[in-house]
Amino acid sequence: MPSEGTAQGIGAGAMLAILRDGQARTRAELAQLTGLARSTVSQRLDALMDHRWVVATEDSISSGGRPAAAFAFNESVRVVLAADLGASHARLAVIDLGMTVLAERAAELPIDGGPEATLTWLVTAFQEMLAETGRDLTQVCGVGVGLPGPVEHASGRPVNPPIMPGWDAFPVPEWLGERLGAPVLVDNDVNIMALGEHWTARPEVDHLIFIKIGTGIGCGIVSDRRLHRGAQGAAGDVGHIRVTSSDVVCRCGNVGCLEAVAGGAAMAAALRAEGVDVQGSRDVVALMRAGSATAAQLIRQAGREVGGVMASIVNFFNPSVIVIGGDIAEAGEHVLAGIREVIYSRSLPLATQHLSIRASELGDRAGVIGAAVMVVEHVLAPGTIDQTMAG
Template sequence: MRDVSSFNGLGSSGASELFQILRDGRPRTRSELAGQMGLARSTVTLRIESLMELGLVGFVDDAVSTGGRPSSRIALKAGSKVVLGVDIGASHLRVALTDLTGHQLREAARSMEVAIGPTAVLDAVVEMASGLLADSDRDLADLLAIGVGVPGPVEHRTGMPINPPIMPGWNRFDVPGYLQDHFHVPVLVDNDVNVMAVGERNAAWPDTGELIYVKVATGIGSGIVSNGMLQRGADGVAGDIGHIRVHNGTGVPCHCGNLDCLEAVASGPAVAAKLRALGLDAHTAEDVVRLVGSGNKDAVHAVRQAGRDVGEVLSACVSLMNPSVIVIGGSMALTGEHFIAGIREVVYSRTVPLATQHLQIVQSSSGIDAGVLGASMLAIHDAMSPQRIDDMVLGLGETIPG
């Protein structure tokens, strides 16, 4: 397995330092790079040659050139290598192949219960991922990393799920090792909501430093971004708001063993259960969305109350963290303004005005793509990290002068 706990995203020396400059995609000349790095042009040229040999950078067309000679400007070759993003949900599986900028090249999805166990689910991941590579005329040499989101707590250091409530058989299963045996690249695993927070921020809020992403579906959880960095906490369970007790509960048991957890009161299945008790045909969050869409008053009322319950917990989060954006995702967000209005009602009424004067509470713009997008970004951040670039350059058997 790969221990990623020490990765800090800081630059390093050699070719990797030059590569971090070129990651933004803007073409530069050797002279520009030499000036920016404070190095001799000959040293920069050697480092560029190493990155070119790896296929990570290359010459780009120069619009002002008329002689037909190769341009002297160098830029990232985003399509030269690929990563895989894997979104494992409670009842779905999505796999995407992306380039080094996060642009999606191909995707596959299927319905699958995570409760059938890790071997069956991960075998499906291997099958789908292998198909995407083959359909894109790619081989394993083009693949740099795999990012995976799973619907349960994850020990970040090892990538192993730890006592995940809705994932029987997954406790301490070596997810990274299982996939590495097939693909022979680093595998990064995280809680699905953390991954969604990364995906949503990258897609819609890249300049926002303080953000909370809340997923309300079969379960409830949140991903926390502070100072532009994902916050996992001491043991990787930061943001697990689904098991905070709410006052509106009526002694509803939660699968964690406690009563009146937010997840047991306001998740999609919890709202569906309340509607079934009223004689409505509702078993899943999708049924709740359907009933709200048809204008059913009982469903609208139940969804609005679920939003208030989520808002009760988030009001404490706002006071503690003072985010500028709260993004609501997951299947329950598809009920639209009814659910989000309930959240806003409580958050704005129970939090001091200074903490909410600029606060936006919005529906996810990435929708169902947030998980697979975030998983891809998890892989890209590792694949393009200074440590990985240095390792690849060293693998060429060359010595890069400093």
């Protein structure tokens, strides 16, 4: 139980954080957990109920005497709009505060169409999805967006994104916020995938690396169960680590980058050079599944190239789990085998003693789940709840 002085600092937001574990609790239980007086607990609960963050449950809890009323977090009181925008496709979802997906949509959407065209489509799609769920914009508490390029997380603005012409420094949060009437958080697409995978499939893991191998290659880092973005939000940009002395030019302008030799776009280009009609990373995987030995060899070698970079990261960061996601992860063991082969041969035995290297469990949904997690953790932070209720 907190000390009396500490207990006085426990506001309604902190009490809501206790109830977010899904367990209904009585006033007496909350008083015991927080160290607050029963009267103060009742005041906090009344305030939370006025804003519908908390509801009285239908079931009462009995300890032998008169059953006491119990209270629980109201997961359906608000919804989050989540978008994972890739180089050529988009996935959207409407998700409640308990992380239940209420509506979902996927579409082909080239990011190089520019910010206003892309975001206008996004707003329209969100409005249609809200209507499908019987909700409206007044019930949206936040919007989360993942973009396939570097993002300055503090401002939510893309910074010199190599495959997003016209997006540099575009005020995505402000533009969307004006039209959707809710706070907007923006991050790199790999970061939100790492958040989604950790939240849903690996919540007990302290140190996790998420590698996305799609058109490009990126990395999300979870350290001490928190997303590590670095000073400006550029942490994890492993796709532009130099891995070859050849003069292959990367879309970033440098030569020899990992992405330029092992990304889905690079593999598709190699196949086209041999006269095979493929456009992107998904086509490469489909060709492999159709029995193409060349596509299978390219994917296995891409896994080895990624594994070489990851071996250095394993020695440096010592994660307990590496999760492989993105379109090329759909190749399964073909890419995983190449990655494991090099990591286990080049990393220190202590660093790989308990290391698990797995494919993403969420697949294409990792990004939208992570975008929602990013928003929910911000909106339901104790300080944010206290400010919202005070306002």
